[in-house]
Amino acid sequence: MRIAIGLDVSSKTANVSVVVNDGEVTREAEACKVSNDLVGFGTIFKLIHKYSISDEFPDVVFEATGVYSRRLQHFLQTHAVAYTQLNPLKAKQELAAIGSLHRRKTDQMDALGLAQSQLILQRAKTYVQDPVYVQLMDEERFYQEINSDMVTAKNRLHRALQLTFPELEDVMSSTDGEFYWRLVQTFPHPDLLLKSHEPFDQLVETIRHLTKRTLSESHGQRIAEKLSDSAFTAAPAVSAAPTEINQVTYLAGELIRLSAQKQHIINEMLDLAKELPELDILKSLPGVADTSAVTLLAEFGDLHRFQTTNQINSYVGIDLRHYESGNYEAADHISKRGNPYARKILFKMIGTMDSVAKLPNHPNHIVDYYEKKKQSSQSKGTKKIAIAAVSRLIRTIYHLVMHNQTYDYQKASLGR
Known part of the structure; x- marks a missing residue:
């Protein structure tokens, strides 16, 4: 006798189907719908024990549904229950190939189809990775999200600068990095530089203090000259009113913060992976x-x-x-x-x-x-x-x- 439990996991609930093959007939022995919490997972665990044969658990199969199936996956791993987690596309192709198993499309029928196909295909159990790999993946995906946020913020900063001080983008060789963003924060509008009447030597020192790295005086002077020339020739679309320049300073500050967060995530990942x-x-x-x-x-x-x-x-x-x-x-x-x-x-x-x-x-x-x-x-x-x-x-x-x-x-x- 072979038994499979199919699970169709959604955001808040999971449909369960227990299918039994006694050697002659394949039938659905039990079906239910449970919540995705300890109560619902406890019900699934009881079903697993109920249909165990000689202390051997039935096959447990479900599709990977992103963060929704992660809770079930963690519960099964914690309770030492082997399972088969399927790629949704592959599961769909396999069910379509078997054909006769999946006539109607409902969540309960999906669970039934997964269990029936498991008895036919006898898929291998999913390889359970060391938790450190899962932690690294979570950190890396957060890193990618921060990366995406930075791309958005850079585009927004570029658009905002076209109104306040577009020539500023030509002052340095790159419009990327903390030094450039601090320069933008300090001089978001040419009028702020022109009306300050700051001596050239003082401007050079201000620029040199915008970076944590050692910036030579000659390099600082070159940037100060370019900045001054750009301020004199700039033709902004808006005045230097706070409402106009706040967006520029905010976006530059956001990029500095996101950049620091990215490096913090990498440091955490390196610490996690140091023993691997x-x-x-x-x-x-x-x-x-x-x-x-x-x-x-x-x-x-x-x-x-x-x-x-x-x-x-x-x-x-x-x-x-x-x-x-x-x-x-x-x-x-x-x-x-x-x-x-x-x-x-x-x-x-x-x-x-x-x-x-x-x-x-x-x-x-x-x-x-x-x-x-x-x-x-x-x-x-x-x-x-x-x-x-x-x-x-x-x-x-x-x-x-x-x-x-x-x-x-x-x-x-x-x-x-």
Whole structure:
């Protein structure tokens, strides 16, 4: 006899379906709807024990529904109940392939379909990662949210400066970083500088004190000259009234705060990951620093849960999709269905590695491959070559982690 419990988890409730196969007939033995709290989870736990055979728990299967299924997942892990957590897209495809199991679309029918399909497909139990990987993932996603907030704030600051002091964006080589944002906070409107009648030497000192780094007097003078010239030629759209400049100073301050928060998150992640061997392995790759290493580690999680690098490619979303019909054959393209954050980090890593490889004592077999492909390619674009390099980087990382080795160019070159 085989028994499966299917769970369809939503924000506040979960539909439960217990399906029994006695060798001849598959039937739904019990169905209910529970709340997503200790009372509801307790009911699920009682059902698990009720339908256990010789102290062997029935199969428990549910779809990953983001933060909603995390509570159930944590409860099952705490009570040592193995479970199968499915990707919603994969679950939908499997149910569609079986066909006859899923005639109507309701939450209860979804739970029933999950349980029935589990008895047919006999999916493997989900690999339970060490809690530190889950913590790292949560921190990394918060880091990405802060990143997104910074992009929004930068765009808003750019728009606000077009009204108050657009020429300020040309004073420094970059419109990014705490130094620039403090300069914006101090001089959000040219009239504030022109009407202050501040001596040039005093202006230089004011600018030098805006950064925590040591700024030479000559560098400070160059910035002060550019700032003064910009103030004289500026043509703002609004006056220097508080209502007009408050938005600029607020947004500059918000960017300073968000930047500090980002660094704080990275420091916390590095502290969490300091005992994990993968961190030093990733940092041994040429061009990979603390931030790239710890954010990629957080997105990858425990690589031991993957059996092949093709599974990692699918997880990241760089697995190829092929389409042909009759005499028509489309160009292959990546699925982009996987983890977009990991894909972005890996793509940026290739660019950084390529830049670092130009320096002495930073050889990299992945960059060797990347440059060789670029030279032999007939196309001007390099995105496809970069994706191929990402795939090679994934294979390298997987091998190093599985064998607990740090990167060695000579060994990597021999393996090509």
